[in-house]
Amino acid sequence: MKKDNPESEIKSLIKAIERHNSLYYVQNKPEISDYEYDLLYKRLEQLEREFPHLKSDTSPTMRVGGDQVEGFASVVHSVPMMSLDNTYSENELINFHIRTEKILGKENKWTYVVEPKIDGVAISLRYLNGKLALGITRGDGRVGDDITANIKTVRSIPLHLPEGSSSDTLEVRGEVFISKPNFVALNEDRRSKDLELFANPRNAAAGSLKNLDPQITAGRKLDAIIYGIAEHEHRFESHLDILSELSSLFFKVPPKFWYCKTIQDVITAIEELKELKQGFPFDIDGAVIKVNELKYYEELGQTAKSPRWAIAFKYAPEQVETVLKEITLQVGRTGVITPVAELEPVFVDGSTVSRATLHNFEDMRRKDIRIGDKVFVEKAGDIIPVVVAVNLSARTGKEVVFPEPDACPVCSQPVTKTEGEVAIRCDNLQCPAQMKRWIEH
Numbered sequence: 001m002k003k004d005n006p007e008s009e010i011k012s013l014i015k016a017i018e019r020h021n022s023l024y025y026v027q028n029k030p031e032i033s034d035y036e037y038d039l040l041y042k043r044l045e046q047l048e049r050e051f052p053h054l055k056s057d058t059s060p061t062m063r064v065g066g067d068q069v070e071g072f073a074s075v076v077h078s079v080p081m082m083s084l085d086n087t088y089s090e091n092e093l094i095n096f097h098i099r100t101e102k103i104l105g106k107e108n109k110w111t112y113v114v115e116p117k118i119d120g121v122a123i124s125l126r127y128l129n130g131k132l133a134l135g136i137t138r139g140d141g142r143v144g145d146d147i148t149a150n151i152k153t154v155r156s157i158p159l160h161l162p163e164g165s166s167s168d169t170l171e172v173r174g175e176v177f178i179s180k181p182n183f184v185a186l187n188e189d190r191r192s193k194d195l196e197l198f199a200n201p202r203n204a205a206a207g208s209l210k211n212l213d214p215q216i217t218a219g220r221k222l223d224a225i226i227y228g229i230a231e232h233e234h235r236f237e238s239h240l241d242i243l244s245e246l247s248s249l250f251f252k253v254p255p256k257f258w259y260c261k262t263i264q265d266v267i268t269a270i271e272e273l274k275e276l277k278q279g280f281p282f283d284i285d286g287a288v289i290k291v292n293e294l295k296y297y298e299e300l301g302q303t304a305k306s307p308r309w310a311i312a313f314k315y316a317p318e319q320v321e322t323v324l325k326e327i328t329l330q331v332g333r334t335g336v337i338t339p340v341a342e343l344e345p346v347f348v349d350g351s352t353v354s355r356a357t358l359h360n361f362e363d364m365r366r367k368d369i370r371i372g373d374k375v376f377v378e379k380a381g382d383i384i385p386v387v388v389a390v391n392l393s394a395r396t397g398k399e400v401v402f403p404e405p406d407a408c409p410v411c412s413q414p415v416t417k418t419e420g421e422v423a424i425r426c427d428n429l430q431c432p433a434q435m436k437r438w439i440e441h
């Protein structure tokens with residue numbers, strides 16, 4: 001992609017981000033890893049900072065998220081559900097500490113708590129008179145979906161608070177997720193029924209929570225970890241106090257957390273967590289770092305989207321270089337033709353990878369992927385291999401561009417491309433690659 005024209009780069013970034021937002025939030029079918037998404041997003045933020053006159057009110061950087069689904073009632077959050085600022089770099093973490101120090105002053109003493117960042121779906125639970133009254137998704141941070149019926153199927157979420165407990169009206173925040181073993185079992189079951197597979201545990205959890213039929217949600221065996229209280233009217237002094245209160249109310253809290261007196265301790269904790277993360281029964285994509293003393297929260301305040309008393313540190317996925325030997329075509333049952341990279345087998349994040357999706361031809365062109373290229377491969381959501389980028393400095397000039405097909409590789413009929421759509425498809429109803437679909441329906 002040409003980088004010398006910021007206006008057109010911003011335009012193309014917005015187009016890509018909006019498309020991936022829809023795939024991620026609406027269709028639960030992400031095509032790129034969080035890391036790739038974050039790179040696009042951070043590049044857009046950077047350009048908008050450099051060229052503020054090019055920033056539009058409707059830029060995707062202007063909102064927290066957008067996961068609302070039709071069919072659920074909207075609820076306004078009593079306290080906005082902000083998203084955390086995130087970073088992949090230790091330097092930015094140190095900058096976070098320096099900013100905290102600047103605001104609070106060196107004479108103040110504060111500490112940090114580091115928790116695993118669970119790769120699930122953020123939720124808010126409201127208890128009234130001791131009973132679970134409302135379960136809400138984050139939505140855009142201000143308004144979310146009422147998913148109470150589905151939340152009630154999650155067995156680790158108490159339906160009522162213990163009798164005689166000091167808090168009987170309470171709003172807590174946490175994360176709903178599906179465990180790794182349950183995710184594998186769910187996808188195996190779907191494969192046996194010829195249903196589309198979930199891309200990763202988080203998408204399975206999101207899709208299940210936003211299912212209009214609570215019976216289906218119940219079958220997904222979701223789980224939840226609670227790590228915050230939205231409104232506490234100064235009843236607690238520290239985040240550690242909140243965790244221990246949640247625990248005494250029988251919420252499942254993060255299974256491990258670190259109390260850190262210095263930013264160096266924080267960095268050590270993050271390294272420790274990275275070593276431990278494969279051992280947790282759920283996906284962890286990073287660490288959450290929070291200032292422990294609640295009395296500083298007001299002074300630290302917030303940016304437009306995120307509190308300044310917390311930050312998320314994300315682990316960049318392992319990227320491995322290998323040779324792209326060939327590109328083949330796959331025709332899905334809906335007729336969509338997908339390019340697939342045939343790779344020199346390589347070991348990535350715990351398993352050998354020899355094929356990776358190239359998503360679609362537009363994405364392939366954007367990344368300028370050619371046959372014979374040295375490419376970087378990673379696993380999206382720790383599971384599905386994708387080609388992230390080409391090692392351009394390793395080009396020899398012998399690499400071959402793979403053209404868009406004119407004909408279906410299975411039935412040889414001409415392909416079609418709808419204006420404004422990325423997919424190239426075979427519309428031949430007799431195409432053997434698609435026959436199964438028509439027999440079933």
Ligand SMILES: [Zn+2]
Pocket residue numbers: 331408409410411412413426427428431432433
């Ligand atoms: Zn065909």
